[in-house]
Amino acid sequence: xxxxxxxxxxxxxxxxxxxxxxxxxxxxxxxxxxxxxxxxxxxxxxxxxxxxxxxxxxxxxxxxxxxxxxxxxxxxxxxxxxxxxxxxxxxxxxxxxxxxxxxxxxxxxxxxxxxxxxxxxxxxxxxxxxxxxxxxxxxxxxxxxxxxxxxxxxxxxxxxxxxxxxxxxxxxxxxxxxxxxxxxxxxxxxxxxxxxxxxxxxxxxxxxxxxxxxxxxxxxxxxxxxxxxxxxxxxxxxxxxxxxxxxxxxxxxxxxxxxxxxxxxxxxxxxxxxxxxxxxxxxxxxxxxxxxxxxxxxxxxxxxxxxxxxxxxxxxxxxxxxxxxxxxxxxxxxxxxxxxxxxxxxxxxxxxxxxxxxxxxxxxxxxxxxxxxxxxxxxxxxxxxxxxxxxxxxxxxxxxxxxxxxxxxxxxxxxxxxxxxxx
Amino acid sequence: xxxxxxxxxxxxxxxxxxxxxxxxxxxxxxxxxxxxxxxxxxxxxxxxxxxxxxxxxxxxxxxxxxxxxxxxxxxxxxxxxxxxxxxxxxxxxxxxxxxxxxxxxxxxxxxxxxxxxxxxxxxxxxxxxx
Numbered sequence: 008x009x010x011x012x013x014x015x016x017x018x019x020x021x022x023x024x025x026x027x028x029x030x031x032x033x034x035x036x037x038x039x040x041x042x043x044x045x046x047x048x049x050x051x052x053x054x055x056x057x058x059x060x061x062x063x064x065x066x067x068x069x070x071x072x073x074x075x076x077x078x079x080x081x082x083x084x085x086x087x088x089x090x091x092x093x094x095x096x097x098x099x100x101x102x103x104x105x106x107x108x109x110x111x112x113x114x115x116x117x118x119x120x121x122x123x124x125x126x127x128x129x130x131x132x133x134x135x136x137x138x139x140x141x142x143x144x145x146x147x148x149x150x151x152x153x154x155x156x157x158x159x160x161x162x163x164x165x166x167x168x169x170x171x172x173x174x175x176x177x178x179x180x181x182x183x184x185x186x187x188x189x190x191x192x193x194x195x196x197x198x199x200x201x202x203x204x205x206x207x208x209x210x211x212x213x214x215x216x217x218x219x220x221x222x223x224x225x226x227x228x229x230x231x232x233x234x235x236x237x238x239x240x241x242x243x244x245x246x247x248x249x250x251x252x253x254x255x256x257x258x259x260x261x262x263x264x265x266x267x268x269x270x271x272x273x274x275x276x277x278x279x280x281x282x283x284x285x286x287x288x289x290x291x292x293x294x295x296x297x298x299x300x301x302x303x304x305x306x307x308x309x310x311x312x313x314x315x316x317x318x319x320x321x322x323x324x325x326x327x328x329x330x331x332x333x334x335x336x337x338x339x340x341x342x343x344x345x346x347x348x349x350x351x352x353x354x355x356x357x358x359x360x361x362x363x364x365x366x367x368x369x370x371x372x373x374x375x376x377x378x379x380x381x382x383x384x385x386x387x388x389x390x391x392x393x394x395x396x397x398x399x400x401x402x403x404x405x406x407x408x409x410x411x412x413x414x415x416x417x418x419x420x421x422x423x424x425x426x427x428x429x430x
Numbered sequence: 431x432x433x434x435x436x437x438x439x440x441x442x443x444x445x446x447x448x449x450x451x452x453x454x455x456x457x458x459x460x461x462x463x464x465x466x467x468x469x470x471x472x473x474x475x476x477x478x479x480x481x482x483x484x485x486x487x488x489x490x491x492x493x494x495x496x497x498x499x500x501x502x503x504x505x506x507x508x509x510x511x512x513x514x515x516x517x518x519x520x521x522x523x524x525x526x527x528x529x530x531x532x533x534x535x536x537x538x539x540x541x542x543x544x545x546x547x548x549x550x551x552x553x554x555x556x557x558x559x560x
Contacts, residue, residue, distance in 0.1 A: 021441075023441075023444070053444075053445070080536060081536060081539060087543065088539050088542075088543075089539065089540070089543065090536040090537070090539040090540050091445060091540050214447075214533060214536055215533040215535075215536055216533065295531050296530065296531055298533070299534070374536075377535060377536065377539070378533055378534075378535035378536060379535060380535060381534060381535035381536075381538035381539065382502070382538040382539065382541070382542045384535075384538075384539050385539075385542060
């Protein structure tokens with residue numbers, strides 16, 4: 008490889024005031040590099056009122072560094088694991104061309120938003136011939152709508168016919184831009200239009216309540232947007248994706264509603280009731296604590312040999328509402344556990360490190376997995392640190408994960424762990 | 431002088447779903463946030479007495495088994511959960527009251543950060559005191 012100087016920093020701040028956060032991050036970054044090529048910035052939702060100060064502070068210090076980012080449920084670095092704080096990843100390396108883009112109204116019109124974002128990325132991109140092409144994307148994730156005027160709920164015992172539910176959710180996209188994130192449509196479109204780019208990304212989220220999320224572009228704050236940062240470089244790029252779920256023998260035929268993320272029947276019987284019966288769950292489990300249980304039992308479908316886990320986002324009468332379109336009506340119940348998850352991350356790290364010594368890495372990790380692990384998130388950090396040695400890494404917990412290797416794999420999914428690293 | 435452990439508790443209490451937190455042992459609350467129970471979220475005041483009594487019973491178990499490696503306990507009472515993170519080799523624990531509907535996994539990460547910070551303060555204090 009080349010002998011050019013590579014500098015990188017992954018820094019965190021736990022201060023509460025936005026100006027202090029920006030100052031602390033800037034000072035820490037400057038200790039590692041004075042002219043970062045770009046900044047990826049992520050915060051937890053607790054900083055909603057401080058975003059402006061953080062972004063302006065960083066842009067003042069690094070006016071030439073393109074910046075994208077947004078809210079995530081939590082993050083992990085060499086330093087620690089956090090579900091409250093702010094983190095920034097920067098790289099300084101001469102043979103690296105950067106472009107950023109943004110698309111708006113992702114829920115109302117995901118295809119247009121993707122085109123807007125990729126057009127900007129292409130327009131801002133140089134004509135350099137660096138062989139490695141990498142794109143990071145962060146898309147506004149699901150925002151739970153208030154159906155039936157009863158506030159934000161994930162579980163409705165009321166019997167709503169599936170055609171009416173489809174209509175309600177469709178209307179919600181247009182009127183309030185709330186509903187599922189439509190990241191699968193966005194990833195399909197972006198990968199079509201930037202077909203030679205390896206893509207890794209995630210869905211912006213709050214503290215897993217799925218009520219609000221924000222995206223950052225330069226020093227501006229948006230919601231219902233997709234932001235992207237493309238990198239062309241001569242550094243070897245290593246990628247891997249692992250599913251942190253196993254299949255069970257509970258296999259069904261699903262009947263989908265007009266909106267393909269709604270399951271109205273399982274094996275020709277009402278979906279919610281049948282799902283509960285198969286897991287031997289009592290009706291009393293049908294409450295707002297739903298996620299504490301369903302995160303461990305996602306619904307899986309397969310497409311082209313790949314497993315796609317879907318976290319159950321809501322139960323509305325006898326309809327199961329998932330996070331993105333099911334691409335097959337053959338589904339099964341999956342199972343997740345701490346052991347499965349830790350084995351998945353170990354396998355990923357072994358695959359990645361087999362190909363080279365890591366200079367820096369980013370891991371996109373499902374926020375449902377973070378919720379299921381809780382305090383054991385620190386065990387995952389110990390494992391990652393073993394493989395990264397002293398190299399910086401950043402893991403962000405998102406509401407869904409995007410992964411694409413051209414002509415090989417293209418997937419938006421839940422309960423996966425995706426990693427990209429430069430060697 | 432500000433108590434550094436109270437400062438850690440103040441930070442924890444700024445999270446919406448941490449309704450109350452403290453460092454405690456049986457029959458004794460060792461450290462409270464800076465504004466004491468005034469900084470607890472209003473909804474916890476109504477059930478504070480019963481939670482406090484239930485906590486003492488949990489500390490019985492902690493006292494019995496902390497030396498054997500008991501590190502974590504929790505109970506649910508009405509619409510609330512109490513989480514206990516035990517400091518190793520002591521009968522003290524970091525206690526937090528959260529809503530039963532909260533995303534507990536995410537809160538656990540910050541509880542663990544607080545536990546580690548408090549442990550560091552305790553170790554530093556022990557070094558200073560010889």
